[in-house]
Amino acid sequence: MTQPAELAPRDPSGPLDVVVTGLPSDAHTWNLVFMQLLLEDLGHHVVNLGPCIAQDEIVESCCKYQPDLLVVSSVNGHGCHDAEHLVRALRARWELAGLPAVVGGKLGVRGAEGQDGHRRLLLTAGFDAVFHDEQGLAPFEAFVTALAADRTPAGPAGTREGAAR
Amino acid sequence: MTSFGRFVAAARSRGALVVQPRMGFSQPARMRAGLLATKHAADAVAGTLTIDSYTRVGDEPAAVRALDADVPLNGYPITSYSPGTSHWVLDGIPGPAFPVQVRHGSASPQRIVAALARLGLTATEGGPVSYCLPYGRTPLVDSVRNWREACEQLAALRADGAEPHLESFGGCMLGQLCPPGLLVAISALEGVFFHQAGLRSISLSYTQQTSPAQDRQAVRALRRLAAELLPDTDWHVVVYTYMGVYPRSPHGARALLERSAELAVRAGADRLIVKTAAEAHRIPTVTENVEALRVAAHAAARTTAAATADALDTADNPVYAEARALVEAVLDLDADLGSALLKAFERGYLDVPFCLHPDNAGRTRSHIDAAGRLTWSDIGALPIGRVTAQRGARLTAAGLYDALTYVQRRYDEAPDPRTAPGPRHTAAADEHAHDLLEV
Numbered sequence: 001m002t003q004p005a006e007l008a009p010r011d012p013s014g015p016l017d018v019v020v021t022g023l024p025s026d027a028h029t030w031n032l033v034f035m036q037l038l039l040e041d042l043g044h045h046v047v048n049l050g051p052c053i054a055q056d057e058i059v060e061s062c063c064k065y066q067p068d069l070l071v072v073s074s075v076n077g078h079g080c081h082d083a084e085h086l087v088r089a090l091r092a093r094w095e096l097a098g099l100p101a102v103v104g105g106k107l108g109v110r111g112a113e114g115q116d117g118h119r120r121l122l123l124t125a126g127f128d129a130v131f132h133d134e135q136g137l138a139p140f141e142a143f144v145t146a147l148a149a150d151r152t153p154a155g156p157a158g159t160r161e162g163a164a165r
Numbered sequence: 166m167t168s169f170g171r172f173v174a175a176a177r178s179r180g181a182l183v184v185q186p187r188m189g190f191s192q193p194a195r196m197r198a199g200l201l202a203t204k205h206a207a208d209a210v211a212g213t214l215t216i217d218s219y220t221r222v223g224d225e226p227a228a229v230r231a232l233d234a235d236v237p238l239n240g241y242p243i244t245s246y247s248p249g250t251s252h253w254v255l256d257g258i259p260g261p262a263f264p265v266q267v268r269h270g271s272a273s274p275q276r277i278v279a280a281l282a283r284l285g286l287t288a289t290e291g292g293p294v295s296y297c298l299p300y301g302r303t304p305l306v307d308s309v310r311n312w313r314e315a316c317e318q319l320a321a322l323r324a325d326g327a328e329p330h331l332e333s334f335g336g337c338m339l340g341q342l343c344p345p346g347l348l349v350a351i352s353a354l355e356g357v358f359f360h361q362a363g364l365r366s367i368s369l370s371y372t373q374q375t376s377p378a379q380d381r382q383a384v385r386a387l388r389r390l391a392a393e394l395l396p397d398t399d400w401h402v403v404v405y406t407y408m409g410v411y412p413r414s415p416h417g418a419r420a421l422l423e424r425s426a427e428l429a430v431r432a433g434a435d436r437l438i439v440k441t442a443a444e445a446h447r448i449p450t451v452t453e454n455v456e457a458l459r460v461a462a463h464a465a466a467r468t469t470a471a472a473t474a475d476a477l478d479t480a481d482n483p484v485y486a487e488a489r490a491l492v493e494a495v496l497d498l499d500a501d502l503g504s505a506l507l508k509a510f511e512r513g514y515l516d517v518p519f520c521l522h523p524d525n526a527g528r529t530r531s532h533i534d535a536a537g538r539l540t541w542s543d544i545g546a547l548p549i550g551r552v553t554a555q556r557g558a559r560l561t562a563a564g565l566y567d568a569l570t571y572v573q574r575r576y577d578e579a580p581d582p583r584t585a586p587g588p589r590h591t592a593a594a595d596e597h598a599h600d601l602l603e604v
């Protein structure tokens with residue numbers, strides 16, 4: 001039986017366990033390798049699910065690994081559409097309802113033009129934060145640092161969501 | 166019947182480099198407008214239908230769902246629209262002076278090939294290795310089988326009087342940080358695979374990398390290998406403008422595109438697939454595609470092939486030596502090239518650096534050396550033992566990012582010739598910009 005992410009035993013001071021993933025139609029991997037190295041350089045542990053991965057497999061992997069954070073990265077332009085379906089499926093699982101989940105990259109095919117719409121859509125669908133490509137990495141690093149600092153006791157997901165929104 | 170190979174040969178004989186976009190839209194009217202606009206963008210243009218990612222991974226239901234929700238895709242979903250819609254998109258456009266090629270990135274291409282043949286098209290792109298490893302997690306053994314079938318489907322079009330054409334994507338792979346010797350070898354080997362499967366009109370590709378001098382050696386190496394390996398075949402070499410992290414600035418993007426056109430002409434390639442100024446940001450518009458074709462054609466027209474190009478073909482060429490060693494080792498593994506490729510990846514004789522595909526050994530590493538050449542830091546089990554293998558340091562995000570953005574930074578940081586003081590955009594200014602970026 002899988003345990004809800006919030007109830008999994010946590011080491012209050014240690015590194016985060018992070019799942020990094022691409023999306024079903026996206027074959028790009030440099031972004032995934034880069035996000036993994038970035039998180040590892042910040043001292044966290046990463047499981048990288050790789051590119052072109054089925055939505056069910058992402059959901060099952062989150063149940064299996066019980067990570068502290070899910071990082072979705074997509075650049076092929078289908079990211080907004082695919083990530084919306086993914087996060088709805090994640091939030092439909094009670095044991096993943098509180099899993100901190102973020103998404104970033106080039107999420108549509110129109111660059112900065114579609115950015116605000118994507119952010120609203122993806123936050124409403126259930127992501128805790130949305131990072132667009134042109135924004136740089138500082139906001140993401142700040143989010144991860146805050147999450148790592150904010151782990152004891154496992155607070156309600158709502159505080160984090162509030163902060164990111 | 167249009168013949169892609171004959172079109173390229175005709176352009177070559179009148180001294181023109183064929184330029185071609187990487188263009189694809191999901192809205193039929195936009196796709197049609199794009200084809201019409203690119204057709205007249207330069208003297209010798211080939212047309213392109215680039216297919217979207219859902220179709221590439223065989224997820225037609227997702228493509229249809231997205232179309233129904235009005236979500237624009239990153240390409241044309243050729244198998245999701247009715248043949249009637251696609252006939253409308255193409256109506257009156259392809260012809261002997263404007264062949265249209267389908268570019269798709271699928272390791273299971275049979276449905277796409279059937280769809281393009283139904284539309285009367287006969288040219289496409291791919292390969293058992295190059296449309297597998299960079300494009301997801303389809304096992305290589307399945308891709309080899311699928312691509313053999315697709316080659317046979319294409320070859321069968323000869324019965325209708327067409328000369329089907331297939332281009333290898335082997336000269337690109339993951340787009341960046343793969344040393345040229347391996348790119349040239351994979352492209353040449355895929356050419357042999359196509360030939361064994363019955364095709365007789367083939368192009369081999371090479372992607373512009375970090376060093377213009379090394380790139381010229383690579384294109385010449387590829388031409389020499391093609392001549393040695395593809396008898397009784399109509400073949401040519403196609404250059405791709407840089408396929409890695411692209412300059413963000415308009416002047417950087419333009420300079421990199423111009424250098425790729427010069428590379429193609431100087432080293433004796435016959436066709437160039439361009440990149441646009443939108444590359445680093447988003448899917449380019451029709452106008453941006455047309456502009457890129459013009460810039461490339463213009464740069465090609467003012468460049469002359471090195472008079473000694475053919476002499477240089479036989480001169481000491483380290484890229485040729487490396488590629489030749491790889492090709493020979495793979496050909497020796499099995500008379501059937503599909504089986505030889507599978508064995509080669511199992512043993513790590515072919516091993517693409519930074520490729521996460523489960524069938525890639527993942528024991529090689531590359532870096533950009535002080536002279537700007539892309540070389541090995543670890544050759545893994547590649548049969549090129551005389552190359553010294555430096556063991557690399559631990560890879561960090563910053564280290565990887567530096568290597569990935571090497572070209573982007575050099576081009577973005579070079580002065581924009583059009584804003585530099587002095588006479589506007591003279592030939593001398595061009596030469597100067599060129600020197601800065603030449604190594």
Ligand code: B12
Nearest residue numbers: 027028029030031073077104105109140340411444447448
């Ligand atoms: C290399 C490359 C490829 C290689 C990929 C090889 C591989 N397996 O990885 C090849 C040639 C195979 C390829 C194929 C395709 N590509 Co491509 N590719 C690129 C290219 C040139 C560089 C990408 C790269 O290496 N980036 C390096 C990494 C480190 O940076 P990054 O991906 O940009 O990620 C950064 C940020 O986005 C951000 N980020 C990313 N994810 C996340 C997540 C979080 C949480 C955060 C905080 C930040 C973040 O941080 C990273 C570091 O700054 C880009 C254009 C460019 N950028 O110059 C196009 C590009 C991404 N490709 C594109 C497309 C469309 C495709 C194709 C669908 C073909 C097509 N239709 O044109 C296919 C993919 C097929 C598929 N099934 O998905 C488009 C996407 C368009 C869009 N979003 O509007 C781009 C932008 C090119 C373009 N302008 O058309 N591609």
